[in-house]
Amino acid sequence: YGVMLAYTPLHYMLFKSNGPRFNALVMTSGNMADEPIAADNAEAFEKLSGIADFFLLHDRNIYMRVDDAIARVGSGKTRLLRRSRGYTPNTIMIGEETKDILACGAELKSAFCLTKNSHAIMSQHIGDLENLHAMEFFKETLKNLKNTFRAEPKIIAHDMHPDYLSTRFAFEYANAESIPRQMVVPVQHHHAHIASVMAEHGLNKSVIGIAFDGTGAGLDGTLWGGEFFITDRRHFERKAHFECVALPGGKAAIKEPWRMALSYLKTTFNDGAASEAKRITGSVGEKKTTAILKMIDARLNTPLTSSAGRLFDAVSSLIGLCDTLTFEAEAAIELENTARRAKHKDEKPYAYSLSVQPDAPMRIDFRPLIRKIMLDLKSGVDKESIALRFHVTLADVILDISTRLRTESRINDVALSGGVFQNSLLSGLAQAKLSSAGFNVWLNEQVPANDGGVALGQAIVAWESVKKYFC
Template sequence: MNGYVKNTSKGVCIDIEGKIRDIYHFIDHLKQNPPKLANIDKMNIEDKKILNYKSFEIKHSDEEANGFTFISPDIGTCEDCLRDIKNNKDRRYRYPFTNCTNCGPRFSIVKKLPYDRILTTMERFEMCDLCKDEYKNPLDRRLHAQPNACPNCGPKIVLIDTFGNKIICNDPIKQTIQFMKQGMILGIKGLGGFHLACDAKNKEVIQILRNRKHRPNKPFALMMKDINTVKKYCYLSEEEEKVILSNKRPILLLNKRKEKLPDNIAPSGNKLGVMLPYTPLHYLLFEEKIEVLVMTSANVSKLPMVYKNEEALEKLKGIVDYLMLHDREIYMPMDDSVSRVILSEQRVIRSARGYSPIFMRFKNIKDIFACGSHFNNTFALSKNENVFISPYIGDIENVETYNHFEKNVYHIKNIYSINPKIIAYDMHPNDWSSSYVNKQNIEKIPVQHHHAHIVSCMVENKIEDKIIGIAYDGTGYGTDGNVWGGEFLICDYKEFERVAHINEVDMPGGDAATKEPWKMAISYIYKTYKNNIYENIPLGLKDKNIKVIVAIIKNNINSPKCSSMGRFFDAVSALIGFKGKVTFEGEAAILLENKADQNEAGTYDYDIEYINRTHRVNTDKIIKGIIEDINQHISDARIAKKFHNTVIDFSVKICGIIGQKHHINKVALSGGVFQNEILLKGIYEKLVSKGFEVYIHKYIPCNDSGISLGQLVVASSKAKG
């Protein structure tokens, strides 16, 4: 068969001539056996005039108006390339930038479409003759591999100290390994940015890293040599093994085996965040009998990941001892993805390298830009029924992250020529997005936070009917001006009705209460006992400044009303032992989950009230039951599980009430609290046993990273015309 193939900004165009049976065989083969990284969204076939092509060729790419070719995420090193770097007779032996069409950098190096080398950060590296031959050879797996390179013509590694002085050595990678064995902390430039790396068996250096990075408790991610090493230190199910070995190579949360690695990797936690090597450089770091490395994102707390060489020298001084750099520019920085397996399926917590950007088709969607959330931000854009969800941006709490957000928005709009007509945003009047939205001269549509949560779950599961949505998270601005987060909604893509929630309590000091869970504990105790509060304070809270908090609540001084499940978890965690301040998101709630005794089957009493046409869970009896158990010296582990069981119980009971009243048997679960495995499994399984159809997240995170998708679809449903 003769003709041509070419990339266009609309997709791949193939013009082919031959016998009819051969053409049909070709089409069938393409559908059934596409290239490893190909995702054929749709295939248009048409008859054309015979032009009598004399050969088959690969033509130069075209850029077409209104094109929307999806860019592949960055992909982990394939087995073929891994064999190349291990083969001492191969010209790419130990070359840290080895890749082919089946693996390597994609989104992080693309400047513009179509995806050609001259439009990536590999443009500056001119291929040598041998690489050019591979690049042009239809029988070679490096045919048109845009980042193709070798030691003679590609990027190179250099090792420097924190003053920028080059370390003279025969092999920078082997020297890096020696430094880590000696207890040094290295800044290592990888695929999407820098990591801070050190020997994960060295408790002292891990503590030094914690001190330098001002990260007292948040678990560090680990990179392990191979799957056998993972099994040595963690329990691994069949599905978990499949996920961690996939070419996406996420950080996977796994149950750790006891007393194997230093406890300050994940203080007070029973899980480890583990990934396998995903670039040749990472594989080479495990050559000299290193088994496990701390491999955490190189950033100062709350700031974006460092990804430029000069930036690393400036911002990582005082944290690292040495820097391993390379000269392949990262155009779009990319964090590591985080995932876990619950109910025998993968649940993505942070969608970034390997998973993002996310693309999907959605019929009748308008051209919209959705800003996303304040925390765990992603944004979403749509054009011609194509929906794009950005990689994880982070918490927009400073200028640096806001600038990172704007850079990503500009890049995606530019790369796909997207000119949205509508902007969707969180309805909170003081949200970070307000100033951004006000600058846009297009139709503006605010979207309620929890409505967006439930719709994101509906869209992922292709549900268009009215549904009961349980939205459990930390905070979200409600239509009544209060802080929501323990909500039961009936909703479709356009509208929602709040039909139930947990009772409201005061948040003494406002946002400050999210950092100090004991304040929420006092608020719940005060609501339960009012002026008898002091006789009912557990021993563990008696050293706190309770009178001040009670005065703040009584006088309504900066104490917004709050129905948040996240804050309820914080309060109970503080009641049974969480001390001090929260140092990372969800810390108190995670501790509560980790403490829970899986064998405990008991629950606490509670009341479901019906007030102003809304069902409400009265938590007073729950708090009384917990305090009674504390006074009777019932173990924290049993109390923690009884609390989980109680939330599961009333969640299912309320769904039963709502479902019967409104004749709805479909339920969607969304919100960051559903990262809790006990809660997600418990509510899901009990609802299913009651005959409900239950929908949960898989690739769209249940936390606020999924908000942008929900905002986009709600805004499209509400938009004029």
């Protein structure tokens, strides 16, 4: 991720010891993937003996597990990618007195939010809520912060996805505390993203909200992730979105970007998809390629998604950067890094088309982009140029739709959020284009743009939804 200075006496002892001399140390958290940090010596021995060669033990117990925070500094701004040690439990002023609220967050990069008076209290980074250990850490942290701030939540906010452990916990907590049903508030995932930006910057009027991420439950039964809203702190209207494509295999497509590449090829070339997928077939095998194309044809285990993150995955695979993830967002990171190596920084955007119909959201169709990328590959255009043109295209889409929505609504504030905007190349291009066009542009700073900041937005939307009962 980056670098950090020694910040404990033990770190200094490692560098100053009479034994081996180190100029630098590579350090990572003491935990298995997707599990919380091991909190005592016995747990470390039990879980990490198959990984670690040596153990350096300590006679001080860990009272509360806290990961290191991660921040990116640029253009005079510090933007958190992970809000944890050093930033929690510092509060965020939300500009209005509220009742005590618990917002349970999402599933990945979990963090919850409590409110007390006019303060929002974000938990430290919990991790992905996908197993019992992570859920127990969530509960342990909640108990600690409730006691610290004397918070007794009477309003509960949660994601709309019914299968998230955070959603299930919200209902369990409400039942255990006898919290009335009208005080348990579902919040649409991407609305929460935009509301988190509004809360940070004290934005009380409507904004153009642009949320780009992996996936989140939509109101129409599809998985959203490339969204343009007109929104305030309580309501939102979906005004435009990426055209939906198949997510073949559901969650499996998130870990295997070649599936999304096939999905976009099928959408673009239909029966010609197999001939366009020769590189992918050579990488993963004809049997898998044929099976996925048939799965898409039959609409078998292929939910529809408008995800911007999955479009990044598709393009990364199409140009031969990443077919299978070894860590989260690897394909998108490779695509960004490749774009940064382009020789010519003034690449022009690819084409895309826009479907505009009365009383329906605009749909952004990337089939022209996919066709031209495939032609560029056959013509020998280098990957770096293709990757940069792709980023420039998305920045142009952001400006195009924002300009159309400003004409319609007279709103000049644009809020950008969602994990895709951790891509500093895309966010920088979009911010520059929007600012040059006279927009006021707002991004997350104190909480992550990824799902680690969703709980702040949930808390704000929930309060706007129920405060009528208290006024």
